[in-house]
Amino acid sequence: MxxxxxxxxxxxxxxxxxxxxxxxxxxxxxxxxxxxxxxxxxxxxxxxxxxxxxxxxxxxxxxxxxxxxxxxxxxxxxxxxxxxxxxxxxxxxxxxxxxxxxxxxxxxxxxxxxxxxxxxxxALVPAPAILERAGDALAQLYLDLDRQVAEHAPSCEMRGLCCRFEEVGHELFATGLEADYALNLHPTPGPPEAPGRCPYHVAGRCTARGGRPLGCRTYFCDGATEAALATVHEDFLARIRALAEELSYPQAYGRFPAMLEARLDQRRGRPATGQGEAS
Structure with a gap:
């Protein structure tokens, strides 16, 4: 580190x-x-x-x-x-x-x-007190999000297809706060079943429902609710970013599987590469 x-x-x-x-x-x-x-x-x-x-x-x-x-x-x-x-x-x-x-x-x-x-x-490491406060606030925000999603009553067939990114041309992005929150609740994901796939997707099912990020909570294979949930997604993404800024939480945004991997490598204590010169 x-x-x-x-x-x-x-x-x-x-x-x-x-x-x-x-x-x-x-x-x-x-x-x-x-x-x-x-x-x-x-x-x-x-x-x-x-x-x-x-x-x-x-x-x-x-x-x-x-x-x-x-x-x-x-x-x-x-x-x-x-x-x-x-x-x-x-x-x-x-x-x-x-x-x-x-x-x-x-x-x-x-x-x-x-x-x-x-x-x-x-992968930045926020202070433990900030991590705890941000996690509690994000949990409350997710409750509000799930209520709003439920109001639109999207249909989900529980096929897990939305998690097999390489099959559907879909990529899951998340904030650094969301990646930290997921790993705090579900600290030991296994290796991904396919390159680039979420490590929490196992045998067609999500093993981290409680910690899944915004992109998972608003994505459904239901064309009838797609536009409405896209609006919900953008609204809550802005709220998550505002929350991070309010709590001085390090801002980051990227592919969720990659952010998880970076944080897991950090926890495993993999050595960093050597010092370099300015770009």
Whole structure:
């Protein structure tokens, strides 16, 4: 576990979301030998790889000319494919491997806040008193939510299809507060039955009904109530975020399974990667 300046202790486990590789302009510096390793991972010659994926730029900190990976106009790394999937993950540079332990993040609480706002792998640890107060308040909010959902009387056939994300093209997002709340009530989920699936989904049934997040509580395979429940969802998402802000709870939002995994890795005490340099 690491503590950034002016911030909470945090742990990190890469969830391969690609968030750190897209969304903002910057640099990914290459050390000696890394260009060849990347070219090998892409099954390309080193010169051909360099022409397509590398650029020589001046380091804004000291003016030194260095190699950096190419990115598009939106700041997306050229080595990403599909839904932000890194094509060279096993051979990625040390600069990538050291995220989020960059000096620019570790010494700036605002930079850490920006990083964790987009990266589900950064799991902050709130103070126990804040965690307890926020959990109690969220439980009351969920009671209100469940009452409003019941008023719309959505139909549920209990097939568990909505939890098999890879089959229905559905992704479950949640706030950090909701992920912490779920793990507090249900601390020992097993391994997911399929990659990216919620670990609480076992043999077609949810094993964490009491702690399931907003996205589960408002999602039904019932077209007749879909629009109404979408409005309920947005209303309560705003209320959950306002609750976190009111209690000074660390804000985060991402894919629920990935956020659970990051928190579980933190509890298991997996070692963090080494320190890196600023982006």
């Amino acid at each position: 690491t503590e950034a300046q002016g911030g909470y202790p945090f742990g990190f486990t890469c969830q391969r979301s690609g968030a750190c590789c897209s969304g903002a302009r910057g640099y990914v510096w290459l050390a000696d030998g890394e260009a060849r390793a990347l070219a090998d991972a892409m099954e390309m010659g080193e010169q051909a790889f360099a022409r397509m994926f590398l650029r020589t730029v001046a380091d804004p900190r000291n003016g030194e000319l260095r190699l950096s990976l190419v990115e598009d106009a939106d700041g997306r790394c050229a080595l990403l494919a599909g839904r932000n999937e890194c094509r060279v993950y096993g051979a990625r540079p040390a600069h990538c491997r050291s995220f989020p332990y960059w000096e620019s993040i570790m010494t700036d609480s605002a930079a850490l806040a920006r990083a964790r706002a987009s990266c589900p792998g950064i």
